[in-house]
Amino acid sequence: MKPGTIVALGSGAGRAGVAVIRLSGPDAGATLAALTGHAPAKPRRATRVAFQNPQSGEELDEGLALWFPGPASFTGEDVAELHVHGGPAVVEAIIDACLSQPDVRVAEPGEFSRRAFENGKLDLAEAEGLADLVDAETEGQRRQALRQARGVLSALYEGWRTKLIEAAALIEAEIDFPDEDLPGALARRAGPILQTLADDMGRHLVDHRGERIRDGYRIAIIGPPNAGKSSLLNALAKREAAIVSDIPGTTRDVVEVRLVLGGFPVWIADTAGLREAADAIEAEGVRRALARAEEADLRILVVEAGAALAPALMESLRPSDLLVRSKTDLQSARTPRTGALFSGSPELWLSTLSGEGVQALETLLSARVAHALGSEETPALTRARHRRLVEEARAALVRALPRIADSPELAAEDLRLAGRALGRLTGRIDVEDLLDEIFSSFCIGK
Numbered sequence: 001m002k003p004g005t006i007v008a009l010g011s012g013a014g015r016a017g018v019a020v021i022r023l024s025g026p027d028a029g030a031t032l033a034a035l036t037g038h039a040p041a042k043p044r045r046a047t048r049v050a051f052q053n054p055q056s057g058e059e060l061d062e063g064l065a066l067w068f069p070g071p072a073s074f075t076g077e078d079v080a081e082l083h084v085h086g087g088p089a090v091v092e093a094i095i096d097a098c099l100s101q102p103d104v105r106v107a108e109p110g111e112f113s114r115r116a117f118e119n120g121k122l123d124l125a126e127a128e129g130l131a132d133l134v135d136a137e138t139e140g141q142r143r144q145a146l147r148q149a150r151g152v153l154s155a156l157y158e159g160w161r162t163k164l165i166e167a168a169a170l171i172e173a174e175i176d177f178p179d180e181d182l183p184g185a186l187a188r189r190a191g192p193i194l195q196t197l198a199d200d201m202g203r204h205l206v207d208h209r210g211e212r213i214r215d216g217y218r219i220a221i222i223g224p225p226n227a228g229k230s231s232l233l234n235a236l237a238k239r240e241a242a243i244v245s246d247i248p249g250t251t252r253d254v255v256e257v258r259l260v261l262g263g264f265p266v267w268i269a270d271t272a273g274l275r276e277a278a279d280a281i282e283a284e285g286v287r288r289a290l291a292r293a294e295e296a297d298l299r300i301l302v303v304e305a306g307a308a309l310a311p312a313l314m315e316s317l318r319p320s321d322l323l324v325r326s327k328t329d330l331q332s333a334r335t336p337r338t339g340a341l342f343s344g345s346p347e348l349w350l351s352t353l354s355g356e357g358v359q360a361l362e363t364l365l366s367a368r369v370a371h372a373l374g375s376e377e378t379p380a381l382t383r384a385r386h387r388r389l390v391e392e393a394r395a396a397l398v399r400a401l402p403r404i405a406d407s408p409e410l411a412a413e414d415l416r417l418a419g420r421a422l423g424r425l426t427g428r429i430d431v432e433d434l435l436d437e438i439f440s441s442f443c444i445g446k
Contacts (some may be wrong), residue, residue, distance in 0.1 A: 074121025
């Protein structure tokens with residue numbers, strides 16, 4: 001961490017009624033005194049002050065000052081917050097006045113949070129949750145990020161680490177003190193502990209809720225050409241996101257829109273019509289459509305009302321797929337079925353031209369997404385970094401289990417590797433190589 005006192009705008013950029021400028025470091029108090037003309041007031045109490053240019057004495061603005069002496073602050077250092085009027089000229093003048101003081105510099109992205117981490121105020125998983133909280137755009141993202149920032153995910157990983165240390169101690173005791181009067185088969189007692197840990201990690205890895213909440217739940221619209229897939233995408237997006245034409249094969253590439261359904265981010269993809277391609281470009285579109293359908297969390301199969309389902313489509317259906325009968329406005333005689341597919345009804349009939357059934361589909365999709373992502377009973381991993389390290393830890397445990405009885409030294413080494421991976425999740429070991437990557441994604445004032 002670079003030394004000195006840092007300053008940055010902690011609130012949003014642009015014109016606003018109020019802007020918050022944050023200082024952190026050993027000279028935060030002296031800088032606050034230079035701008036106000038007197039020593040910092042009582043800690044954690046807002047005080048009305050006039051801010052001035054320390055060099056010329058010119059008054060710059062009138063606002064509130066708050067003083068948080070370390071270590072009882074967000075960063076663990078002395079921190080000052082200046083609440084000023086949010087005009088760009090005012091903010092620039094106040095920050096320039098701060099920078100006129102010795103050893104004060106502009107903060108780097110994420111440097112406030114990094115100092116908080118390095119001073120033991122939060123761990124890496126909590127810091128990432130804080131970054132996600134700042135970036136949260138949906139209610140589901142806000143709830144998940146807040147839970148992670150409060151340490152729910154960290155508590156899970158630290159619990160695993162504690163059990164791992166317990167098992168490792170049993171194995172190490174048998175290795176280091178073979179001639180001591182210790183209970184027999186200490187190493188074998190570690191087996192059940194490690195097996196439980198490996199099982200818990202396995203369940204954690206197959207749970208993709210956290211990543212979907214953070215990055216978006218994926219829905220693919222599939223079906224034959226001219227079934228109304230692009231029209232359905234436009235109806236759900238409430239804009240002309242995809243080109244609609246009577247010419248079969250109009251959609252050649254995947255067209256995606258981002259929506260919020262049930263309080264969660266959702267990516268809905270319109271794909272090329274599934275048929276024997278007429279040319280190389282359409283063949284590539286069909287290939288991409290099949291790939292997107294394969295990786296989707298939910299698929300909507302769109303088939304024109306009255307048309308038969310092709311055998312190939314029938315064979316590719318999943319139990320969770322939704323079947324939508326489109327263009328019902330063209331059917332002179334039919335029996336509409338608009339039940340809740342989530343409860344088991346096999347089809348949903350709709351017309352994007354008349355709007356019939358579109359709201360029912362939106363309601364259904366929201367229910368599906370909320371059901372898939374809404375559980376908060378157990379914390380879910382949220383980032384690729386977490387997944388990689390949990391996979392690494394679990395792989396080491398799986399290697400260690402058969403070695404406990406005959407090769408305890410090798411098992412102990414595997415457990416050290418597993419412990420290192422778990423430690424890197426929260427920063428309980430040396431993680432200097434990760435810090436720049438993690439905190440550089442933060443905004444400047446955080």
